[in-house]
Amino acid sequence: MTSEHDKRTQGAGLQDETVALEHAAERLSDRFPEVPKEEIDQLVEEHYEQYDDAPVRDFVPVLVEHEVRAELDGETGEAE
Numbered sequence: 001m002t003s004e005h006d007k008r009t010q011g012a013g014l015q016d017e018t019v020a021l022e023h024a025a026e027r028l029s030d031r032f033p034e035v036p037k038e039e040i041d042q043l044v045e046e047h048y049e050q051y052d053d054a055p056v057r058d059f060v061p062v063l064v065e066h067e068v069r070a071e072l073d074g075e076t077g078e079a080e
Contacts, residue, residue: 013057020061021048028065032072043068 025044029037047064054060 017057017061021064024061024065024068028068028072031069035072035075040068040072043071 021044025037025040028040028044029035032040044064047067048060051057051060051063
C-alpha cells in the first residue's frame with residue numbers, strides 16, 4: 001500500500017525529473033543549433049521512455065542527455 005508521503009515524494013521526484021529533462025533538452029539545443037528543437041524534444045522523449053521501469057531514477061536525465069548527445073554527434077559528425 002502506498003502512503004500519502006510516498007505519493008507526494010514520487011510526485012516531487014517526477015517533477016524534478018521533468019525539469020531536469022527540460023534543461024537537458026535546452027543544453028542539447030544550444031549545442032546542436034542546426035537540429036530543430038522539436039526533433040531534440042522527440043529524441044529526449046524516446047530515450048526517456050526506455051527508463052520507464054527503472055527502479056532508481058536519480059541518473060535518468062543525465063543518461064538520456066548523454067544518449068541523445070551521442071546520437072546527435074553521430075548524425076552531425078561532431079566529436080566531443
